[in-house]
Structures are given as C-alpha cells and as structure tokens.
Amino acid sequence: MGSTVVMKQDPQQKKLAPAEQPTTLFRRQGKKPHPSNAIPRIHTLSEKPLNTKNTNLIVRLEVTRQRQNRGAAQKHDHGSDTETQASRERDRIEQLEQTLTRLQAECDRYANLFDAVPVGYVLLDELGTIQETNQHFTEMVELQRDMLIRGPFMRLVLPDDVQVLLGHLRRCHFVTPGSAIVRLRAASGRVFPAELLTSRWSTGASPRIYFRIAVTDITHRQAAEQKQESTRQNFQTLIDTVEGVVWEADAATLDIGFVSQFAETLLGYPVQEWYRHGFWESHVYVEDRDQVMGLLSRPLAEGDELAMDYRVLTSKRDLLWLHERITVRRRGAKLRLFGIAVDITEHKRAEESLRYAHEHLESVVAERTAQLRETVSDMEAFSYSLSHDMRAPLRAMQGYAELLQERLAETLGATERDYFERIRGSAHRLDHLIQDVLQYSRIARAPVEIKPLQLEKVLEPVIHDYPALQEPNAEIAVEKPLLPVLGHEAFLTQCFSNLLSNAVKFVAEGQKPQVRIGTQPIGSDVRVWFQDNGIGIQKQDQKRIFGIFQRLHPAHRYQGTGIGLAIVQKAVERMGGRVGLESKVGEGTRFWLQLPRAQA
Amino acid sequence: MTGSTAPILLVEDDQNDVFFLQYAFEAAGIPNRLQVVEDGGQAVDYLAGQGEFAERSRFPFPCLVLLDLNLPLKMGSDVLRWVRQQPSLQTLLVIVLTSSQNSGDIDEAYRLGARSFLVKPHSLEQRLNMAKAIKLYWLEMNEFPTINQEGQGSRVE
Numbered sequence: 001m002g003s004t005v006v007m008k009q010d011p012q013q014k015k016l017a018p019a020e021q022p023t024t025l026f027r028r029q030g031k032k033p034h035p036s037n038a039i040p041r042i043h044t045l046s047e048k049p050l051n052t053k054n055t056n057l058i059v060r061l062e063v064t065r066q067r068q069n070r071g072a073a074q075k076h077d078h079g080s081d082t083e084t085q086a087s088r089e090r091d092r093i094e095q096l097e098q099t100l101t102r103l104q105a106e107c108d109r110y111a112n113l114f115d116a117v118p119v120g121y122v123l124l125d126e127l128g129t130i131q132e133t134n135q136h137f138t139e140m141v142e143l144q145r146d147m148l149i150r151g152p153f154m155r156l157v158l159p160d161d162v163q164v165l166l167g168h169l170r171r172c173h174f175v176t177p178g179s180a181i182v183r184l185r186a187a188s189g190r191v192f193p194a195e196l197l198t199s200r201w202s203t204g205a206s207p208r209i210y211f212r213i214a215v216t217d218i219t220h221r222q223a224a225e226q227k228q229e230s231t232r233q234n235f236q237t238l239i240d241t242v243e244g245v246v247w248e249a250d251a252a253t254l255d256i257g258f259v260s261q262f263a264e265t266l267l268g269y270p271v272q273e274w275y276r277h278g279f280w281e282s283h284v285y286v287e288d289r290d291q292v293m294g295l296l297s298r299p300l301a302e303g304d305e306l307a308m309d310y311r312v313l314t315s316k317r318d319l320l321w322l323h324e325r326i327t328v329r330r331r332g333a334k335l336r337l338f339g340i341a342v343d344i345t346e347h348k349r350a351e352e353s354l355r356y357a358h359e360h361l362e363s364v365v366a367e368r369t370a371q372l373r374e375t376v377s378d379m380e381a382f383s384y385s386l387s388h389d390m391r392a393p394l395r396a397m398q399g400y401a402e403l404l405q406e407r408l409a410e411t412l413g414a415t416e417r418d419y420f421e422r423i424r425g426s427a428h429r430l431d432h433l434i435q436d437v438l439q440y441s442r443i444a445r446a447p448v449e450i451k452p453l454q455l456e457k458v459l460e461p462v463i464h465d466y467p468a469l470q471e472p473n474a475e476i477a478v479e480k481p482l483l484p485v486l487g488h489e490a491f492l493t494q495c496f497s498n499l500l501s502n503a504v505k506f507v508a509e510g511q512k513p514q515v516r517i518g519t520q521p522i523g524s525d526v527r528v529w530f531q532d533n534g535i536g537i538q539k540q541d542q543k544r545i546f547g548i549f550q551r552l553h554p555a556h557r558y559q560g561t562g563i564g565l566a567i568v569q570k571a572v573e574r575m576g577g578r579v580g581l582e583s584k585v586g587e588g589t590r591f592w593l594q595l596p597r598a599q600a
Numbered sequence: 601m602t603g604s605t606a607p608i609l610l611v612e613d614d615q616n617d618v619f620f621l622q623y624a625f626e627a628a629g630i631p632n633r634l635q636v637v638e639d640g641g642q643a644v645d646y647l648a649g650q651g652e653f654a655e656r657s658r659f660p661f662p663c664l665v666l667l668d669l670n671l672p673l674k675m676g677s678d679v680l681r682w683v684r685q686q687p688s689l690q691t692l693l694v695i696v697l698t699s700s701q702n703s704g705d706i707d708e709a710y711r712l713g714a715r716s717f718l719v720k721p722h723s724l725e726q727r728l729n730m731a732k733a734i735k736l737y738w739l740e741m742n743e744f745p746t747i748n749q750e751g752q753g754s755r756v757e
Contacts, residue, residue, distance in 0.1 A: 391699055395722055396616035402724040403623070431722070 120194075120215030128153050128169070131210065140194075140217055142187040153213075158183040158191060165196075169211060172198045181218065192219045244342040247274070251300055251328060251335035254281060266343055268315030285311035285319055296326075300335055304328040309344065321348040376445070387438050391431060398427040429561075436563035439494070443571045448488045450575065452598030455482035455519065455528065458489060462496045472512075474504045479518035483526040484598040491571040498564040499591050503532035506589075522594060525577070529592040536585040546579065568593065604744055607633040609662035611643040611679065612697075613671055617720060620727055621666075621697075628731035632739065635662060640674025643667070644682055647689060664738055667714070669698040669705060680712035691745035693738070 114121070120137030122130055130148050138145050141156055157165050161182040168180035177199035184194045197214040239246045239260045245267075246260040259274040273279055284292050288310035295308055306326040311319045326339040405412070405420045412420075459478065463469045469476055485492075504513035516531045537545060546569040572579045572593045583589035608630075612618050618636055625634060637643050637653075645651040646659060653659040669676035676696065683689045695716040696709045706717050721727040 387700065392614050392617065395699075395720065396614075396620075398722060399616065399620050399724065399727075406724065 120217075122153060122213045122215060124153050124169075124211040124213060126209050137215055140186065140192075140215065141184060142190070156184045158185060168196060168198065172200050172211060173209065184215075192217050193222050194218065195221075242340070244340045245322075246340050247337075248339070249280075249337045251296075251337050253277065254296065254337075256280065257336070266314075267312060267320065283313050285313055287311070296337075300328045300337075302328060302330040302335065309348075319345075321345040323347075379441070383438055383441055386434060390434055394427050394431055394434075398424060398431075401427070433561045433563075436561040436567070440563055440567050440570065443491060443494065443567055443574065446490075448491070448574050450486050450488060452484055453487050453489055453492060454484055455492075456480065458492050459496055459517065462493060462500060466497070466501065468504055469500055469515075474513040474515065476500070477514075477516045479516065482517075482528070483519040483521060485526045485528070485595040486598045487575045487577070487595050488571075491575055495568045495571050495593060498568050499530050499593075502564060503530050503534065503589075503591070506534040507532070508535055521597060524597055525594045526597045527592050527594045529590050531588060531590045533588045536587055536589055537581065537583040538585055542581060542583060545581070604663040604739065605632065606663035607635040607660055609643070609646060609665045610634055610636045611638075611640065611665065611667045611671065611676065612636060613638045613668065617668075621731070624724075624727040624731035625735075627728050628735050630731060630735045630739065632663065635659065638672075640671050640676065640679045643679045644674065647683065647686075647692070663693070663744055664734075665692065665694045666697045667694055669696060669700055669709065677708060677712060680709065680714060684713050693744070695734075695738070 115135035117134060118136055120140045121132075121134040122137055123132040125131050130151055130153050133145060133148050135145075138148060141148070154162055154165065164180055165182050168178065168182075171178055177197070179195055179197050181193055181195050183191050185191050195216045195218045197216070199212050201210045201212050202208060240262060242260060242262060244260075245263040246258075247256055247263070248258040249256045255277055256274045256279075259271055261271060263269070263274055264271050267283070269279075269283075281289070281293065292308060292310045295306060304327070306324075306328070308324050308326075309321060310324065311321055314320055321344045322341040323344045324339055324341045326337050328335055329338055330336075401420055401423045405417070408416075456478070459482075463476055467473060500515065503515045507513045511533065514533045518529055518531075520527050520529070546565045569579050572595070575595055577593055577595040579591070579593045581589055581591045610618065610621060612621070622634055635646070637646050642653070643665070646653040647661075647665075649656055649659070649661075667676045667679060671679075676698065680694060683692055683694060693715050694713065695718060696714045697718045697720060698705070699720045700706075701719055709717055718730065721730050
C-alpha cells in the first residue's frame with residue numbers, strides 16, 4: 001500500500017515543476033544528502049494512520065513552500081508591507097511549518113517503510129534508467145543509492161540476460177504485467193538470479209511510462225527448486241526403473257493421472273496413450289475385462305487393497321499376464337487408485353506347465369498303477385501256475401521214478417537203487433523250493449490283519465504238527481507265561497514254524513536238539529526269543545542269513561531251501577516288527593523277533 | 601454196502617496224473633470204470649448227457665466225480681457252480697482232487713457243494729493209500745443217494 005500511495009501524483013504539481021516531476025515524487029531526491037537535521041524523523045508508527053487524502057498533501061506542501069520562498073524574496077525586495085499583514089503572514093507560515101513538520105514525519109515513515117520492505121524495488125523510466133530504488137535493492141547489488149539513481153538498470157544485468165530483460169520489459173509494456181528471471185551482478189562481482197515482477201505504470205495525463213519492478217534474489221529459492229527438481233527426478237528415475245507399471249488413477253473414472261515409463265517398455269504403447277480415457281480398460285483382454293471391471297466398480301474405501309491377475313493386449317497383439325496390486329487412497333474429496341502391475345507371464349506359463357505336468361503325472365501314475373496291478377495279477381497267475389503247472393511234471397517225474405523202481409525191484413542193484421533215490425530226493429527238494437518261494441511271495445503280498453495274540457496258542461499247534469519238534473527227536477521248553485503281542489496269526493505261525501525247524505535242524509551230529517522259548521518286554525515291544533543248542537553262526541554270516549536263498553551249509557549236510565529266514569524277516573517286517581540273532585559258534589544261537597506288545 | 605457199478609468220472613487235464621490215478625485205482629482193486637474228461641466243458645457235457653457224451657449207454661451217469669480245480673477253459677469251480685444250478689444234480693457226489701492247498705480254494709470248493717477235498721499225493725504209496733481209502737469209504741461204506749441211480753437207470757433205458 002505504501003508505495004502506491006507515495007506514487008500517487010497530483011496533476012497540478014506537474015504543471016509547476018514538469019522537469020523535475022519524476023524525481024520530486026520522493027523526498028530523498030537528487031544527489032543532495034538527506035536533510036535529516038532540518039526535519040525531525042519520526043520513528044514511531046504509533047500515530048494515527050495516514051489515509052490517501054493526507055498524503056496527497058505532501059506534494060501540495062512542497063509547492064506551497066516554494067511559493068512562500070519566492071514571496072519572501074519579493075517582500076524583501078520591496079520592503080513595503082504593513083505590520084498586520086506581516087504578522088498574519090508569519091502566523092500562516094508558522095501554521096504551515098507545523099503542518100509541514102507533521103507531513104514530513106509521515107513522509108519519513110513511508111520512506112522508512114519503503115526501505116524496510118524485504119524486496120528490492122526499482123522504478124525505471126522508458127529508457128531503462130533507474131529513477132528510484134529502495135534500500136533492499138541497494139544491498140542486493142551492493143551499490144549506494146546514489147550510484148544507482150539515473151544509471152541504466154541494464155548495467156546490473158549479465159550481458160547474456162539483457163535480451164531476456166528487454167523482452168520482458170517489452171511484454172510488460174505492451175501486454176501485461178509479468179515476471180522474468182535474469183542474473184544480476186553485484187558490485188562485489190557476485191552474480192545472483194533475480195526474479196523481476198514488473199508492471200507498467202503511467203499517469204493518466206502524462207505520456208511517460210515507467211516500469212515498477214520488484215526484485216527478489218532467488219538464489220536460495222532456485223537452489224531449493226533445483227534440489228526439489230533433482231529429488232523429483234530421482235523419484236521419477238526410481239519409478240521408471242521399477243520392473244512394473246506404476247500408475248495412479250481416479251477411482252471413479254479410472255482416468256490415469258500418472259503411469260511409469262515401464263508401461264511403454266512392457267506393453268509397447270507410448271505412455272501418452274495411457275492418459276486417454278478408457279485406454280486401459282479397452283486393452284484388458286476381453287475374457288478378463290468383466291472380472292477386472294467388476295472388482296474396480298465395487299464400492300471402494302480409503303485404505304482398501306485390491307489384487308488381481310489379468311491379461312492385457314500388447315501393441316504386438318501378444319497377451320501378457322499382469323499381477324496388479326492396488327491401494328485406494330483419499331485425495332481431497334476423491335478416491336484415487338495407486339497401483340503397480342508386474343508381468344507374471346512367465347510365472348503363469350510355468351504354473352500352466354506345472355499343472356500340465358501334474359495332470360500328466362497323474363495320468364502317468366494312473367497308467368503305471370494299472371500296469372503294476374496287471375503285473376501283480378500276472379505275478380499271481382504266475383505263482384498259481386508255478387504251484388500247479390511246475391509241480392505237476394515234478395510229481396510225474398517222481399511218480400514214474402517210483403513206478404520204475406517198484407517194477408524193477410527184483411532186478412535192481414544197490415547202485416541203481418541209489419540213483420533212483422537221488423532222482424526222488426532231487427525232485428523232493430525242488431518241490432520244497434517251489435513251495436517256499438510260493439510261501440515267500442504269499443507272505444510278501446497277503447493282506448495283514450493285526451490283532452492281539454496269545455503266543456502259547458500260536459506255538460502249540462506248530463509243535464504238535466511237527467514230529468521233529470517233539471520227544472524223543474527234540475526237547476522244546478517254553479518259559480511261561482509268554483507276553484502277548486500284536487501280530488498276524490498266520491504269519492506268526494509261519495515264523496515260529498520256520499525258526500523252530502531251523503533250531504532243531506542245525507545241531508551237531510548225535511546231539512539232541514534243545515530249544516528254549518521265552519519273551520521279554522523291550523520298551524513297548526515284546527521280544528520273542530528261541531535259544532537253541534545248535535552249531536552257532538559265525539559273526540560274518542550273521543548279517544546275510546536273513547537274505548533269500550542264503551545258505552551257510554552244503555545241502556547234503558543240512559537240508560533247506562535258504563528261504564525260511566527270509567520268510568520270517570518278511571513276515572515280521574509286514575507286521576511292523578524286526579528280527580535279529582545272537583550267536584557264538586559252538587554255543588548255539590538265539591534268534592528273536594520283536595513285535596508291539598498287546599494289552600494282556 | 602450196496603456198491604455201485606456206475607463209472608467214476610475223473611475231470612483231469614494232466615495225463616500223468618490220470619495215469620497215476622488209474623494205476624493206483626487198479627492197484628487198489630477198484631472195479632468201477634474210470635471215465636476221464638479233460639476239461640470243465642467236457643465235464644458239463646458228460647453230466648448233462650449232451651454233445652459227444654449224448655449217448656448214455658456209452659457214457660453212463662457217474663456215481664462219483666473226482667474234480668481237479670485247475671483246468672483249462674472252464675475251471676473246477678465253474679463246474680461246481682454249474683452242478684449246483686442243476687436241479688437233477690443236487691445229490692451228485694463231487695470230490696475235489698487237486699494240487700492246491702490254498703485255504704481259499706478249499707473253502708470255496710466246500711461252499712460250492714464239494715463233498716470232500718483231497719490233495720494229490722506225491723508218492724506211489726500215498727496214492728495207493730488214497731485209492732484204497734476212496735474204495736473203502738466212498739464205494740463200499742458210503743450209501744449213494746437214490747436219485748442219481750434212478751436218473752442213471754432211466755437214461756440207460
């Protein structure tokens with residue numbers, strides 16, 4: 001307000017002092033130092049504020065003083081005035097002096113204000129000559145006011161920016177107030193960017209034109225702006241290097257407000273395209289569009305998070321799978337969507353092939369299972385045919401050998417009779433072998449039915465059925481009571497039968513087999529042991545003895561097929577237990593099997 | 601103690617087993633003729649008196665059937681099943697004579713109406729003992745049902 005007020009000009013005044021007009025606008029005009037001692041300065045701002053009307057008086061007052069001075073000079077020349085007239089004149093002058101003093105004080109206040117404004121101020125005439133300036137500007141360019149006034153403003157502008165200044169002033173002259181940034185050089189040589197806010201000013205009657213320029217040193221602002229710009233650029237770079245389409249849109253219209261450069265990289269369309277209304281929607285693959293739009297057209301609220309997978313059409317007419325994560329945020333009255341879309345085409349493809357592989361695998365498994373079933377049933381048929389068809393010719397060989405032997409009984413010598421015995425013995429052994437193999441395969445695949453078993457009840461029929469286990473052939477002692485186990489009865493019967501027949505078989509010649517049977521608890525299991533007085537088993541043989549067809553002795557010494565213990569091991573395994581042995585050569589063997597204990 | 605002169609039908613595809621049984625039957629002195637058919641289909645035809653066995657005078661109705669289970673084409677169990685379905689054959693005595701000792705086979709045979717289950721003996725001696733037992737028990741001590749003989753009689757006439 002201050003400056004506008006001060007600038008206000010009375011048209012009357014121009015007539016009186018036309019040559020000095022611009023400079024007389026201000027108290028501190030010309031090159032004369034300020035007459036600060038003549039008129040007391042007013043430092044306080046506590047007086048009643050000035051209004052426009054009052055300030056107009058400043059000019060009038062100056063004019064009056066000039067007139068007075070002239071009048072006084074005339075009086076002096078003529079020296080013929082009356083005393084009354086002189087006295088009245090003195091009163092008037094005194095009155096005027098008082099008014100002048102008051103007005104001078106007001107004027108000072110404005111000048112002070114003008115200087116105190118933290119913006120440089122320059123008034124230029126049409127030729128670019130500085131007509132007025134304020135303290136802030138002098139400080140800015142580090143030049144005394146005296147050195148600035150009547151000097152060209154252009155002098156302060158860097159040569160490179162002179163055209164900018166001229167263009168700016170021209171624009172302000174013909175068109176409209178505006179701003180420009182030019183670099184100014186201070187007296188010390190410091191160059192600084194300055195923003196010029198310029199408006200044209202002229203009084204209605206005068207053709208003269210002035211430029212009022214507010215000058216601001218924008219060094220700090222520019223630095224801040226540059227910093228901001230570099231931060232912005234960093235963010236931009238960051239967003240553009242994200243391997244995903246980062247975007248932001250209006251939640252209601254889905255109009256894109258921002259989309260990262262990667263959109264172009266990924267999908268091929270220029271980024272500008274994305275800002276067209278409906279562009280994105282129309283490029284969502286038609287099969288996925290309803291689902292995607294359905295998700296976005298639901299009522300959304302601040303903080304909502306959405307996620308979806310959908311396909312988009314690229315500029316090359318390819319389909320890409322995108323995984324989209326969207327956050328909903330309120331911006332003013334509106335909701336906006338912030339999203340990032342990542343290309344998951346490869347992932348989807350992998351998923352697809354995995355699913356295919358999975359399905360394929362299932363069909364392969366089904367196929368293989370069917371094949372396996374077929375194989376198993378083939379095996380069963382094979383076993384059946386083994387037991388019948390293979391044993392039948394054996395029976396025939398045995399039968400005919402016996403028949404021949406009987407027919408030729410009269411004529412046979414000891415040697416021939418021995419041959420016949422060997423034929424029968426071999427056939428017998430082969431038959432046993434076949435039966436044991438069948439037994440093994442039956443144990444390996446028969447269904448297992450686990451239930452609590454009283455061992456005495458399993459053991460008794462076994463001993464009863466085999467004369468070799470009875471007196472006087474052998475001595476079997478059972479340490480009763482035996483602990484009950486969980487097992488499959490038929491399997492356990494088979495195990496006991498095989499273990500006992502082994503126990504009584506492998507004894508030194510001439511020795512009566514003695515077997516003790518007992519049980520002992522081991523954790524939650526029961527160990528059933530069979531202690532014999534046999535020949536024992538060497539350490540190195542103990543491991544392989546449970547293998548199928550493992551025989552430690554030649555057939556003529558101890559008969560057997562080498563399958564008995566393999567059957568035991570398989571049967572116990574299938575019942576969920578384990579087998580083992582302790583033995584020393586010459587001191588007998590203790591075979592054991594271990595099964596879960598049953599509640600008594 | 602009535603005895604029967606009707607033949608014994610042996611359903612057996614293994615010629616060796618047929619030979620051994622014939623040998624044992626002879627050795628045991630069983631007078632009844634041993635009629636042999638080689639598979640289940642022939643057994644059915646023989647019992648029904650049809651096909652190549654239509655002529656009852658040549659192929660008289662048997663007093664006893666010895667049936668192997670493991671037969672080509674129609675299995676022994678099929679024959680048993682068929683017999684059960686024939687109202688006129690409800691009293692037919694069928695004895696299974698087979699190499700199988702499978703408990704499933706045994707139970708099934710009895711369930712399907714077998715009157716006895718014998719496992720083929722391996723030695724000459726055992727075979728002879730079995731033949732003697734069959735002679736004593738089934739042919740001499742056992743009383744035959746009447747229907748079979750009537751049926752046989754009527755067909756013979």
